[in-house]
Amino acid sequence: MIQCKTSKEIGGMGHSVKRKEDDRFVHGKGTYVDDIQLKGMLFMDIARSPYAYAKIKNINKDLAMAVDGVLAVITGKDLEQYNLHWMPTLMSDTQMVLPTDTVMHQGQEVAAIIATSREAARDGREALVPGIEYEVMKPIVDPFKALDDDAPLLRPDKEGQKDNQAWHWEVGQKEETEKIFAEADVVVKEQMHIPRIHVASIETCGIVADYDKVQNHLTTHLTTQAPHAIRTVIALVAGHVGLTEEKIRVIAHDIGGGFGGKVPVFPGYVIAIAATFLIGKPVKWIEDRSDNLTNSFARDYHITAEMAGTKDGKILASRMKVLADHGYTDGAANPSKFPTGMFSIGTGSYDYKHAFMEADAIYTNKPPGGVAYRCSFRVTEAVHAIERITDRFALEIGKDPAELRSENFIKKEDFPWQSPTGWEYDSGDYQAGLDLAMKTVEYDKLRVEQKAKWKEGKLMGIGLSTFTEIVGAGPSKDFDILGIKMFDSAEIRVHPTGKAIARFGTKSQGQGHETTYAQIIAEELGIPSKDIQIEEGDTDPAPYGLGTYASRSTPTAGAAAAIAARKLRDKAKKIAAYLLEVSEDDLEWEPGKWFVKGAPEKAKTIQELVFAAYTNHPQGMEGGFEATHYYDPPNLTFPSGAYICVVDIDPDTFEIKVRRFVAIDDAGHIINPMVAQGQVHGGLTQGIAPAMYEEIIYDEDGNALNGTLMDYLVPTAVESPNWETGHTVTPSPHHPIGAKGIGESPTVGAPPAIANAIIDALRPYGITHLDIPITPYKVFKALKEKGVLDKDITGFEA
Amino acid sequence: MIPANFDYHAPSTLDEAFKLLSELGDEAKILAGGHSLIPMMKLRFAEPEHLVDLGGIPGLNTVSMENGSLHIGAMVKEAELEHNAEVTSKFPIFTDAAKLIADPQVRNFGTLGGNLAHGDAANDQPAVMLALGASVEITNAEEKRTVDINDFFYGFYMTAIQEGEILTNISIPVPAGKFGNAYSKIERKVGDYATGGVAVALELDDSGVCTRAGIGLTNVNPTPMRAERSEAALVGKVIDAAAIAEAAQMASEDCNPSDDLRGDSDYKRRVIRSLTKKMIAKALERAQA
């Protein structure tokens, strides 16, 4: 199905080239921030608040200063002298670097300890904690209570802020939608919570901040997915103390997983920068696992989802109302114009003309965030809601959920398709994906088996998710972060001997860019991908770009690579015409060489042409063989997928076993099938995570109850079923190589397939919805509530 | 996650260890595999000033079958219990249980003695010992004494081991006739402590009548507990489905689980009922094999 235009030697698109970066990783030669050792380097630890909401009465620094090796304690009051105690978030909200008077969530940074060793810094932290006096206040934990009249105003620091609402947003056709709902035969509605989860990357956050007083130059070795954007933010925060952008270098080395959690600027980074700036020595801060686990978050949307349709299964409209718990500040990293990110993709793969969505963002005494965990800015929440409510609609009218989906799909000939919430879907063939998934899983047989199982009292369920994704942010007319347009870049330099180095504004955290970008260039230029070295992450040599998240690297920087390579191919053509003494029109391209039409023996290889660019180029032509491109995408890309999950639930203990999981993805042209499959496997595992295991749980005082990996349940290989993956290929018509991005599809698409399967298994007992994560305990509680467990489950006539 | 400062001592004999323990008093903690103690130190729930490592003392990590009992040195590692054929041929319950303890890294360090001495009802080995009717040997500078496992667990993190004492050996009687044993637990994900766990050991006479039943429960009581009524419901009978159901029901009624992130007590009772049923059946099958 995947055809290659280049030979295996060239290794362009479609070849399962082995990942170049893996050599380094399997030999233990990766370089992570914690591997950086600098002369005279100091270490930082951070004392954190045990309370969710409290006034700081006093900080007795002496307790920490008495510890051997502790050199300094930095508080908010210290930073205030330099006006560095607050910083902007990427959402133009504000966040404390260190508090001067009030702490807003448990685990918030209260004071930093600088010491000569990591151990001493931790001892200083432990010594300092009892020396911080608080006046504890009653926190707002439940977002539904944040707007009550007697709720305390959490953000009096914000001018004009009268209540705990951060913002309101809406999109769609309110009146028409209301009218359809009022008149529709069938209306279904469910209240859902997409839980607060954590981006549990193996490497936590960290920095080595290194300020050179003599040169007035700051180098930061940083765990960041967006080095250039972060450099700009540092300049915005610290420009007034003389750290302007040309004096700042951000280097992101190897990153042990990012998943969106390493896009924001965290207070720890800024404190370390302030510390090196004040002390003049390098300062390292490596975040503790538990601190990492409880200091940012993803998701946490409370959604009321509704769908209206006809009795025979035509979807007419949908409606969604969101309460978004943002913690004490909006710490997301969405494009400026989209406070809910791409949530408005929430009409999914279905053809109907009316929808209305609204969201209210609420401040609570919880950590800030809302980071897009392997997700284009809230698309996961949108997909979950639409795929769940679509199933609910099918259940209501007694139609098979696969059939209902088929009947309502946007048809492949209807693309480009205008969604009722303002998006233009580029291309898709949803039926082809669903057909392949159903055939692979043998859907009809499963439904027969299910009926028989139900009769015996066995709980078996089949769940679907036929989702549409929206990635590749994005076109500059709509997309910016803090005003910076969301294009991305590639710069290719081919050396005289025909080998190349290419640099990008993105930053891989495991996605395999060193391999896949080289394949894109190989595809376009015919230089073997093994001869092309890829570099990212260092703001000094690399061209500016907004980084890697939201499945945007292939759609933006990947496109930039293709176009820059095409510029070079054109230059090569001119040189070929000159060397072969023919007109350019007489030349034809075959990967790796230009040759004379009809006389293939008269040819020049790309290597010969590159050499000529340095040694024998036509007079008047610029020498060298280099090209740069900044790619501003005309539209987003819209990958899709058809996932089917089969579960068996033990009727005694309610343990849930995923028997099968078939994932058919359509990401357009695939650059490297092996890398893509790896992305899908990892993403699906991160899909079962929130569906069945992960949630950060708070008690009513705002204490995180599961702040270690013993209780925050990250699934492992043991919990992962055998993923059955496959592809359909519907290229993006507007993308130079027809690719759409694959990284986040599985994480986005899997949770509703799993939830739908589990709920399908339980539907004989009147269960229509369960919030994720759906655990055995939750199943037990739901069945108990329905009175099913008064005696043992013995069977159900379907 | 960095422990407070401590001094590390590595005695090479038991006597040296006792000397250190008496000199250092309650500032010292015994270190076995470290996989319960060190996490607590990293979280600074425990801040001992001295660690006395038993790892270098010969004789504490042997397994032997003598005088009708299986003797397991306190420092024998979980991984060994999982794989040692001398142990697992008669007591497959050790493979059952060890496989469910944490992950291979922890099992390569964690010891049976440490697992018991930690005195945590969430650990899996206490229930196994209760089911098997083990006894533990506790040694101090002057003498050795033997404590029945039923008298070993005092309370939360408290056992019969007194200051200055070392748990040196665990003995498990090997029944003469037919016997079988089994363990399982329900966990939220691999490596988790039990939501509930059940250990069952049965002895049968020639006519298949149950002559002894031991049932131990994990993490459903403040201390590791035996399901005594369930045991009694099996003894003297040819165990059939009705007896199994009755014993399972009793175990679920007699345990005292608390509500926590793993579930409420209702759910945990159901887990215990289900596991007790399954483990009695499995132990019976093994006894009959």
Ligand SMILES: Cc1cc2nc3c(=O)[nH]c(=O)nc-3n(C[C@H](O)[C@H](O)[C@H](O)COP(=O)(O)OP(=O)(O)OC[C@H]3O[C@@H](n4cnc5c(N)ncnc54)[C@H](O)[C@@H]3O)c2cc1C
């Ligand atoms: C991630 C993780 C998951 C785990 N999951 C499980 C699980 O599912 N089930 C389970 O049962 N266990 C589990 N454990 C605990 C593990 O089995 C420990 O190894 C065991 O509980 C303690 O044994 P140890 O040899 O490591 O003892 P240590 O940690 O060295 O000691 C534990 C305590 O016992 C004392 N002690 C140790 N040996 C002696 C002795 N001979 N005499 C007197 N006092 C002594 C120590 O002073 C200390 O107080 C887990 C541990 C980890 C880190």
